[in-house]
Amino acid sequence: MQFHAARAQVPPSLLRQPGDLDLFTTSSQRRRVQQWLEELGLLPNKSFNVLHGRYRLMYLAKGEKVDIFIDEFQMCHRLAFSDRLALQPVTLPLADLLLTKLQIVELTEKDMRDALALMLAAPWGTHDEPGLLNVNRIATLLARDWGLWKTVTTNLAVLRGRAALLVEDHEALALLHDRLLQLQEAIEAARKGWRWRWRAIIGERVRWYELPEEP
Template structure:
Protein backbone atom coordinates (compact mmCIF):
# COMPACT_ATOMS: atom_id res chain seq x y z
CA UNK A 1 0.00 0.00 0.00
CA UNK A 2 2.94 2.34 0.57
CA UNK A 3 3.92 1.99 -3.08
CA UNK A 4 0.30 2.63 -4.06
CA UNK A 5 0.26 5.81 -1.95
CA UNK A 6 3.55 7.14 -3.36
CA UNK A 7 3.21 6.08 -7.00
CA UNK A 8 0.40 7.35 -9.28
CA UNK A 9 1.46 4.82 -11.94
CA UNK A 10 0.07 1.98 -9.80
CA UNK A 11 -3.39 3.08 -10.99
CA UNK A 12 -2.46 2.20 -14.58
CA UNK A 13 -3.48 -1.28 -15.81
CA UNK A 14 0.09 -2.45 -16.42
CA UNK A 15 1.22 -1.75 -12.83
CA UNK A 16 -2.02 -2.25 -10.95
CA UNK A 17 -2.11 -5.17 -8.53
CA UNK A 18 -4.05 -6.45 -5.50
CA UNK A 19 -2.81 -5.87 -1.93
CA UNK A 20 -3.13 -8.80 0.45
CA UNK A 21 -2.07 -7.28 3.77
CA UNK A 22 -0.70 -4.21 5.49
CA UNK A 23 2.87 -3.83 6.74
CA UNK A 24 3.88 -1.24 9.31
CA UNK A 25 7.10 -0.23 11.06
CA UNK A 26 7.32 1.28 14.51
CA UNK A 27 10.02 2.06 17.04
CA UNK A 28 10.68 0.34 20.34
CA UNK A 29 9.24 3.21 22.37
CA UNK A 30 5.80 2.79 20.76
CA UNK A 31 5.66 -0.98 21.19
CA UNK A 32 3.67 -0.95 24.41
CA UNK A 33 0.57 0.64 22.90
CA UNK A 34 0.37 -1.52 19.79
CA UNK A 35 -1.47 -4.54 21.18
CA UNK A 36 -4.09 -2.40 22.89
CA UNK A 37 -4.64 -0.39 19.71
CA UNK A 38 -5.21 -3.44 17.52
CA UNK A 39 -7.40 -5.14 20.10
CA UNK A 40 -9.67 -2.09 20.16
CA UNK A 41 -9.64 -2.11 16.34
CA UNK A 42 -10.97 -5.68 16.21
CA UNK A 43 -7.73 -7.52 15.49
CA UNK A 44 -6.48 -10.71 17.14
CA UNK A 45 -2.81 -11.10 18.04
CA UNK A 46 -0.80 -14.08 16.83
CA UNK A 47 0.18 -15.14 20.35
CA UNK A 48 2.84 -17.66 19.34
CA UNK A 49 4.79 -15.39 16.98
CA UNK A 50 4.33 -12.31 19.14
CA UNK A 51 5.62 -14.15 22.22
CA UNK A 52 8.66 -15.58 20.44
CA UNK A 53 9.63 -12.60 18.29
CA UNK A 54 7.57 -9.69 19.66
CA UNK A 55 10.59 -7.47 20.20
CA UNK A 56 11.28 -7.58 16.46
CA UNK A 57 8.01 -8.48 14.73
CA UNK A 58 4.31 -8.84 15.56
CA UNK A 59 1.28 -10.12 13.65
CA UNK A 60 -2.40 -9.23 14.01
CA UNK A 61 -5.45 -10.57 12.18
CA UNK A 62 -8.88 -9.17 11.46
CA UNK A 63 -10.75 -12.48 11.43
CA UNK A 64 -14.04 -11.01 10.21
CA UNK A 65 -12.67 -9.12 7.20
CA UNK A 66 -9.72 -11.50 6.59
CA UNK A 67 -7.06 -8.81 6.91
CA UNK A 68 -3.51 -9.26 8.16
CA UNK A 69 -1.23 -6.64 9.69
CA UNK A 70 2.51 -7.22 10.04
CA UNK A 71 4.40 -4.96 12.45
CA UNK A 72 8.19 -4.61 12.29
CA UNK A 73 10.08 -2.94 15.14
CA UNK A 74 13.04 -0.63 14.38
CA UNK A 75 14.48 -2.89 11.65
CA UNK A 76 13.12 -4.43 8.47
CA UNK A 77 14.34 -7.99 8.87
CA UNK A 78 13.50 -10.49 6.14
CA UNK A 79 16.08 -11.93 3.71
CA UNK A 80 18.35 -9.08 4.84
CA UNK A 81 18.32 -6.46 7.58
CA UNK A 82 17.57 -2.83 6.78
CA UNK A 83 17.88 -0.44 9.76
CA UNK A 84 14.95 1.95 10.03
CA UNK A 85 14.86 3.39 13.57
CA UNK A 86 16.58 6.65 12.58
CA UNK A 87 14.57 7.02 9.37
CA UNK A 88 10.97 6.56 10.53
CA UNK A 89 10.11 10.26 10.58
CA UNK A 90 11.53 11.23 7.18
CA UNK A 91 8.14 10.91 5.49
CA UNK A 92 4.74 11.21 7.13
CA UNK A 93 2.91 8.25 5.55
CA UNK A 94 5.48 5.71 4.40
CA UNK A 95 9.09 4.67 4.66
CA UNK A 96 11.49 6.82 2.63
CA UNK A 97 11.51 5.78 -1.02
CA UNK A 98 14.99 4.23 -0.89
CA UNK A 99 14.10 1.91 1.99
CA UNK A 100 10.74 1.21 0.37
CA UNK A 101 12.53 0.01 -2.75
CA UNK A 102 14.97 -2.03 -0.66
CA UNK A 103 12.12 -3.91 1.05
CA UNK A 104 11.38 -5.29 -2.42
CA UNK A 105 14.86 -5.75 -3.87
CA UNK A 106 16.19 -7.48 -0.72
CA UNK A 107 13.89 -10.46 -1.45
CA UNK A 108 15.92 -13.44 -2.62
CA UNK A 109 13.07 -14.67 -4.84
CA UNK A 110 11.07 -11.67 -5.99
CA UNK A 111 7.59 -12.36 -7.30
CA UNK A 112 5.85 -10.45 -10.07
CA UNK A 113 4.07 -8.12 -7.62
CA UNK A 114 7.39 -7.06 -6.11
CA UNK A 115 8.84 -6.39 -9.57
CA UNK A 116 5.82 -4.28 -10.50
CA UNK A 117 6.27 -2.26 -7.31
CA UNK A 118 9.93 -1.55 -8.09
CA UNK A 119 9.03 -0.49 -11.62
CA UNK A 120 6.36 1.85 -10.28
CA UNK A 121 8.79 3.41 -7.81
CA UNK A 122 11.39 3.99 -10.52
CA UNK A 123 8.88 5.27 -13.05
CA UNK A 124 7.45 7.88 -10.69
CA UNK A 125 10.60 8.90 -8.79
CA UNK A 126 14.04 9.93 -9.95
CA UNK A 127 17.30 9.02 -8.22
CA UNK A 128 18.92 11.66 -6.04
CA UNK A 129 20.94 12.36 -2.91
CA UNK A 130 17.97 13.48 -0.78
CA UNK A 131 14.68 11.99 0.39
CA UNK A 132 11.16 13.29 -0.24
CA UNK A 133 10.23 12.49 -3.83
CA UNK A 134 13.68 11.08 -4.64
CA UNK A 135 15.15 7.61 -4.17
CA UNK A 136 18.11 8.47 -1.96
CA UNK A 137 21.22 7.00 -3.56
CA UNK A 138 23.36 7.90 -0.56
CA UNK A 139 21.34 5.59 1.70
CA UNK A 140 21.43 2.84 -0.90
CA UNK A 141 25.21 3.13 -1.21
CA UNK A 142 25.80 3.21 2.53
CA UNK A 143 23.72 0.10 3.22
CA UNK A 144 24.87 -1.97 0.25
CA UNK A 145 28.46 -0.77 0.53
CA UNK A 146 28.62 -2.16 4.07
CA UNK A 147 26.71 -5.43 3.56
CA UNK A 148 27.95 -7.73 0.82
CA UNK A 149 24.90 -9.97 1.15
CA UNK A 150 22.43 -7.13 0.69
CA UNK A 151 24.54 -5.73 -2.14
CA UNK A 152 24.55 -9.09 -3.90
CA UNK A 153 20.81 -9.69 -3.65
CA UNK A 154 19.93 -6.14 -4.71
CA UNK A 155 22.39 -6.24 -7.63
CA UNK A 156 21.08 -9.61 -8.81
CA UNK A 157 17.49 -8.43 -8.59
CA UNK A 158 18.19 -5.18 -10.44
CA UNK A 159 19.78 -7.18 -13.28
CA UNK A 160 16.80 -9.54 -13.31
CA UNK A 161 14.30 -6.68 -13.53
CA UNK A 162 16.27 -5.07 -16.36
CA UNK A 163 16.05 -8.34 -18.29
CA UNK A 164 12.33 -8.72 -17.56
CA UNK A 165 11.53 -5.20 -18.73
CA UNK A 166 13.84 -5.37 -21.75
CA UNK A 167 12.41 -8.70 -22.94
CA UNK A 168 8.82 -7.57 -22.49
CA UNK A 169 8.09 -10.09 -19.74
CA UNK A 170 7.04 -7.05 -17.71
CA UNK A 171 4.88 -4.68 -19.74
CA UNK A 172 4.99 -1.04 -18.67
CA UNK A 173 2.71 1.89 -19.54
CA UNK A 174 3.43 3.44 -22.96
CA UNK A 175 6.58 5.54 -22.99
CA UNK A 176 7.78 4.24 -19.62
CA UNK A 177 10.16 1.43 -20.57
CA UNK A 178 13.17 3.62 -21.31
CA UNK A 179 12.84 5.61 -18.07
CA UNK A 180 12.68 2.50 -15.90
CA UNK A 181 15.59 0.78 -17.66
CA UNK A 182 17.72 3.94 -17.48
CA UNK A 183 17.17 4.25 -13.72
CA UNK A 184 17.74 0.54 -13.11
CA UNK A 185 21.02 0.71 -15.03
CA UNK A 186 22.07 3.77 -13.04
CA UNK A 187 21.40 1.94 -9.77
CA UNK A 188 23.32 -1.13 -10.91
CA UNK A 189 26.35 0.85 -12.11
CA UNK A 190 26.52 2.93 -8.96
CA UNK A 191 26.27 -0.16 -6.75
CA UNK A 192 29.36 -1.51 -8.48
CA UNK A 193 31.38 1.66 -7.97
CA UNK A 194 30.22 2.91 -4.56
CA UNK A 195 32.78 2.72 -1.71
CA UNK A 196 32.90 -0.64 0.12
CA UNK A 197 33.76 -1.10 3.79
CA UNK A 198 36.31 -3.54 5.17
CA UNK A 199 33.39 -5.65 6.41
CA UNK A 200 32.00 -5.81 2.85
CA UNK A 201 35.40 -6.75 1.39
CA UNK A 202 36.03 -9.50 3.93
CA UNK A 203 32.63 -11.09 3.29
CA UNK A 204 33.08 -10.83 -0.49
CA UNK A 205 36.07 -13.21 -0.30
CA UNK A 206 33.73 -16.09 0.61
CA UNK A 207 31.21 -15.07 -2.05
CA UNK A 208 28.22 -17.28 -2.73
CA UNK A 209 29.97 -20.37 -1.40
CA UNK A 210 28.27 -19.52 1.89
CA UNK A 211 24.60 -18.52 2.00
CA UNK A 212 24.31 -14.74 2.16
CA UNK A 213 20.65 -14.30 3.10
CA UNK A 214 18.10 -15.51 5.64
CA UNK A 215 15.37 -17.95 4.69
CA UNK A 216 11.99 -16.40 5.43
CA UNK A 217 8.76 -18.29 5.92
CA UNK A 218 5.75 -16.09 5.23
CA UNK A 219 2.97 -16.32 7.80
CA UNK A 220 -0.56 -16.37 6.36
CA UNK A 221 -4.07 -17.19 7.52
Protein backbone atom coordinates in the same frame (compact mmCIF):
# COMPACT_ATOMS: atom_id res chain seq x y z
CA MET B 1 3.94 0.97 -1.65
CA GLN B 2 0.62 1.28 -3.43
CA PHE B 3 0.19 4.69 -1.74
CA HIS B 4 3.05 6.10 -3.83
CA ALA B 5 2.24 4.20 -7.02
CA ALA B 6 -1.39 5.32 -7.04
CA ARG B 7 -0.37 8.98 -6.72
CA ALA B 8 2.10 8.86 -9.63
CA GLN B 9 2.01 8.20 -13.35
CA VAL B 10 2.64 4.48 -12.99
CA PRO B 11 1.47 2.19 -15.84
CA PRO B 12 -1.72 0.26 -14.96
CA SER B 13 0.09 -3.05 -15.53
CA LEU B 14 2.16 -2.37 -12.40
CA LEU B 15 -0.75 -1.43 -10.15
CA ARG B 16 -2.55 -3.97 -8.01
CA GLN B 17 -5.13 -4.14 -5.27
CA PRO B 18 -3.55 -3.83 -1.81
CA GLY B 19 -3.26 -7.12 0.03
CA ASP B 20 -1.64 -7.59 3.40
CA LEU B 21 -0.70 -4.44 5.28
CA ASP B 22 2.81 -3.69 6.56
CA LEU B 23 3.27 -1.13 9.33
CA PHE B 24 6.52 0.22 10.75
CA THR B 25 7.17 1.55 14.24
CA THR B 26 9.85 1.86 16.90
CA SER B 27 10.26 -0.18 20.07
CA SER B 28 9.31 2.85 22.15
CA GLN B 29 5.88 2.91 20.46
CA ARG B 30 5.28 -0.85 20.46
CA ARG B 31 2.70 -0.88 23.29
CA ARG B 32 0.76 2.04 21.86
CA VAL B 33 0.58 0.37 18.45
CA GLN B 34 -0.61 -2.91 19.96
CA GLN B 35 -3.27 -1.12 21.98
CA TRP B 36 -4.43 0.81 18.92
CA LEU B 37 -4.71 -2.33 16.77
CA GLU B 38 -6.61 -4.23 19.43
CA GLU B 39 -8.99 -1.30 19.91
CA LEU B 40 -9.69 -1.53 16.18
CA GLY B 41 -10.65 -5.17 16.66
CA LEU B 42 -7.59 -6.86 15.17
CA LEU B 43 -6.60 -10.21 16.63
CA PRO B 44 -2.97 -10.91 17.57
CA ASN B 45 -1.20 -14.03 16.34
CA LYS B 46 -0.10 -14.90 19.86
CA SER B 47 2.30 -17.74 19.10
CA PHE B 48 4.08 -15.77 16.37
CA ASN B 49 4.25 -12.64 18.52
CA VAL B 50 5.80 -14.52 21.44
CA LEU B 51 8.57 -15.87 19.19
CA HIS B 52 9.26 -12.77 17.10
CA GLY B 53 7.83 -9.87 19.08
CA ARG B 54 11.18 -8.15 19.58
CA TYR B 55 11.24 -7.03 15.94
CA ARG B 56 7.93 -8.13 14.40
CA LEU B 57 4.28 -8.56 15.38
CA MET B 58 1.41 -10.04 13.42
CA TYR B 59 -2.31 -9.30 13.63
CA LEU B 60 -5.31 -10.56 11.68
CA ALA B 61 -8.28 -8.54 10.44
CA LYS B 62 -11.10 -10.25 8.53
CA GLY B 63 -8.74 -12.82 7.12
CA GLU B 64 -6.09 -10.26 6.11
CA LYS B 65 -2.67 -10.16 7.70
CA VAL B 66 -1.17 -7.04 9.27
CA ASP B 67 2.59 -7.09 9.92
CA ILE B 68 4.18 -4.62 12.31
CA PHE B 69 7.95 -4.27 11.93
CA ILE B 70 9.72 -2.81 14.96
CA ASP B 71 12.97 -0.84 14.51
CA GLU B 72 14.01 -3.06 11.61
CA PHE B 73 12.73 -4.96 8.61
CA GLN B 74 14.08 -8.47 8.99
CA MET B 75 13.25 -10.93 6.23
CA CYS B 76 15.93 -12.24 3.83
CA HIS B 77 18.15 -9.40 5.06
CA ARG B 78 18.04 -6.99 7.98
CA LEU B 79 17.24 -3.33 7.25
CA ALA B 80 17.32 -0.92 10.20
CA PHE B 81 14.82 1.93 9.95
CA SER B 82 14.27 3.37 13.45
CA ASP B 83 16.01 6.60 12.44
CA ARG B 84 14.18 6.77 9.09
CA LEU B 85 10.54 7.00 10.11
CA ALA B 86 10.51 10.77 10.59
CA LEU B 87 11.96 11.52 7.14
CA GLN B 88 8.76 11.11 5.15
CA PRO B 89 5.07 11.24 6.09
CA VAL B 90 2.80 8.17 5.83
CA THR B 91 5.43 5.65 4.67
CA LEU B 92 9.09 4.79 4.96
CA PRO B 93 11.31 6.82 2.61
CA LEU B 94 11.09 5.53 -0.94
CA ALA B 95 14.63 4.12 -1.01
CA ASP B 96 13.91 2.05 2.11
CA LEU B 97 10.60 0.85 0.68
CA LEU B 98 12.33 -0.21 -2.53
CA LEU B 99 14.92 -2.14 -0.53
CA THR B 100 12.17 -4.13 1.23
CA LYS B 101 11.43 -5.52 -2.23
CA LEU B 102 14.96 -5.79 -3.61
CA GLN B 103 16.13 -7.75 -0.54
CA ILE B 104 13.84 -10.69 -1.43
CA VAL B 105 15.94 -13.64 -2.57
CA GLU B 106 13.21 -15.25 -4.67
CA LEU B 107 11.25 -12.47 -6.36
CA THR B 108 7.70 -13.25 -7.39
CA GLU B 109 6.02 -11.44 -10.27
CA LYS B 110 4.08 -9.39 -7.70
CA ASP B 111 7.36 -8.32 -6.07
CA MET B 112 8.79 -7.38 -9.47
CA ARG B 113 5.76 -5.24 -10.30
CA ASP B 114 5.95 -3.53 -6.91
CA ALA B 115 9.66 -2.79 -7.30
CA LEU B 116 9.22 -1.37 -10.80
CA ALA B 117 6.24 0.71 -9.67
CA LEU B 118 8.31 2.23 -6.86
CA MET B 119 11.09 3.05 -9.32
CA LEU B 120 8.59 5.09 -11.34
CA ALA B 121 6.65 6.56 -8.43
CA ALA B 122 8.82 9.61 -7.71
CA PRO B 123 11.84 11.62 -8.87
CA TRP B 124 15.27 10.27 -7.97
CA GLY B 125 18.01 12.13 -6.15
CA THR B 126 21.09 11.71 -3.99
CA HIS B 127 19.79 12.90 -0.61
CA ASP B 128 16.85 12.39 1.75
CA GLU B 129 13.86 14.55 0.95
CA PRO B 130 10.12 13.76 1.14
CA GLY B 131 8.88 12.44 -2.18
CA LEU B 132 12.39 11.76 -3.50
CA LEU B 133 14.05 8.36 -3.94
CA ASN B 134 17.56 8.62 -2.53
CA VAL B 135 19.85 6.52 -4.73
CA ASN B 136 22.83 7.12 -2.43
CA ARG B 137 20.94 5.55 0.49
CA ILE B 138 20.73 2.26 -1.39
CA ALA B 139 24.31 2.38 -2.65
CA THR B 140 25.68 3.17 0.82
CA LEU B 141 23.85 0.28 2.51
CA LEU B 142 24.98 -2.17 -0.15
CA ALA B 143 28.60 -1.01 0.22
CA ARG B 144 28.48 -2.08 3.88
CA ASP B 145 26.87 -5.50 3.38
CA TRP B 146 28.06 -7.91 0.69
CA GLY B 147 25.10 -10.23 1.23
CA LEU B 148 22.58 -7.45 0.66
CA TRP B 149 24.65 -6.27 -2.32
CA LYS B 150 24.57 -9.77 -3.79
CA THR B 151 20.80 -10.13 -3.49
CA VAL B 152 19.96 -6.62 -4.69
CA THR B 153 22.29 -6.64 -7.70
CA THR B 154 21.00 -10.06 -8.70
CA ASN B 155 17.45 -8.75 -8.52
CA LEU B 156 18.30 -5.64 -10.52
CA ALA B 157 19.58 -7.90 -13.30
CA VAL B 158 16.32 -9.86 -13.15
CA LEU B 159 14.29 -6.65 -13.35
CA ARG B 160 16.26 -5.46 -16.37
CA GLY B 161 15.43 -8.70 -18.12
CA ARG B 162 11.75 -8.75 -17.11
CA ALA B 163 10.80 -5.09 -17.38
CA ALA B 164 9.75 -5.27 -21.03
CA LEU B 165 7.39 -8.16 -20.23
CA LEU B 166 5.73 -6.29 -17.35
CA VAL B 167 5.58 -2.72 -18.69
CA GLU B 168 3.84 -2.02 -21.99
CA ASP B 169 4.24 1.77 -21.89
CA HIS B 170 7.34 2.59 -23.96
CA GLU B 171 8.04 5.90 -22.21
CA ALA B 172 7.83 4.28 -18.76
CA LEU B 173 10.00 1.40 -19.94
CA ALA B 174 12.70 3.77 -21.20
CA LEU B 175 12.65 5.62 -17.86
CA LEU B 176 12.94 2.33 -16.00
CA HIS B 177 15.99 1.29 -17.98
CA ASP B 178 17.60 4.70 -17.31
CA ARG B 179 16.92 4.41 -13.58
CA LEU B 180 18.12 0.82 -13.36
CA LEU B 181 21.36 1.95 -15.01
CA GLN B 182 21.61 4.96 -12.67
CA LEU B 183 21.17 2.75 -9.62
CA GLN B 184 23.68 0.18 -10.88
CA GLU B 185 26.26 2.91 -11.49
CA ALA B 186 25.73 4.36 -8.01
CA ILE B 187 26.14 0.90 -6.45
CA GLU B 188 29.35 0.24 -8.37
CA ALA B 189 30.78 3.66 -7.48
CA ALA B 190 30.16 3.35 -3.73
CA ARG B 191 33.38 2.60 -1.86
CA LYS B 192 33.32 -0.85 -0.28
CA GLY B 193 34.74 -1.36 3.21
CA TRP B 194 37.04 -4.15 4.38
CA ARG B 195 34.14 -6.16 5.80
CA TRP B 196 32.45 -6.12 2.37
CA ARG B 197 35.66 -7.14 0.62
CA TRP B 198 36.35 -9.92 3.12
CA ARG B 199 32.82 -11.32 2.70
CA ALA B 200 33.12 -11.05 -1.07
CA ILE B 201 36.13 -13.38 -0.95
CA ILE B 202 33.98 -16.05 0.72
CA GLY B 203 31.22 -15.39 -1.80
CA GLU B 204 28.46 -17.90 -2.37
CA ARG B 205 30.24 -20.70 -0.49
CA VAL B 206 28.39 -19.48 2.63
CA ARG B 207 24.73 -18.53 2.44
CA TRP B 208 24.34 -14.75 2.50
CA TYR B 209 20.64 -14.48 3.32
CA GLU B 210 18.04 -15.76 5.77
CA LEU B 211 14.88 -17.70 5.00
CA PRO B 212 12.07 -15.78 6.70
CA GLU B 213 9.65 -17.78 8.79
CA GLU B 214 6.01 -17.31 7.90
CA PRO B 215 3.08 -18.78 9.89
